[in-house]
């Protein structure tokens with residue numbers, strides 16, 4: 001693991017954004033693994049200002065709520081209205097708001113739009129993920145891989161805990177509207193990426209990041225599996 005302390009969130013976002021831009025300029029058919037959450041927003045902001053052509057780049061998101069998957073109309077491919085988010089809290093809506101409305105990619109995939117067990121095959125068929133962006137939860141989760149997830153997990157459906165459902169209910173009109181499940185890339189799916197950026201912004205992530213990077217490799221802290229990845233950079237800032 002290469003661990004880099006950044007001066008600021010802006011610095012962190014620029015380092016990752018510039019590298020993605022550089023790699024796309026060398027390989028226009030790059031495959032990106034994308035994450036939602038507050039941490040990658042700065043990277044997406046940078047990419048929105050890029051003059052590099054992303055139109056041959058394909059993207060795979062880490063996770064999506066079950067029932068809120070985007071709908072794609074293949075007849076409108078490349079045109080307005082091609083992908084329709086089902087809900088403002090869907091991760092597809094988030095990606096539209098923070099990236100896709102301004103940066104045009106060849107195609108963007110979300111787990112759950114096909115059977116979860118074919119998502120990994122779809123990634124393989126596209127040549128695998130070249131660069132995977134990851135955030136980390138304060139309990140050490142990566143994507144929806146909560147503590148206890150096995151190292152060899154592929155894309156799968158997870159039941160959200162009562163806690164997560166309660167926490168997320170503030171974003172919905174009522175708690176009954178909160179999805180009870182999500183589809184997530186598994187640990188093995190993530191480990192197959194050729195390069196990984198693990199990003200952490202803020203003091204509240206410091207403890208867990210230290211455990212993930214320097215502690216035992218354990219399913220109690222799913223991010224600790226990343227220690228075994230051959231090409232991973234961890235960028236963090238206070």
Ligand code: PGA
Pocket residue numbers: 036037038039040135136137138141142143
């Ligand atoms: P955050 O979420 O980027 O909003 O901190 C990260 C995560 O929980 O995976």
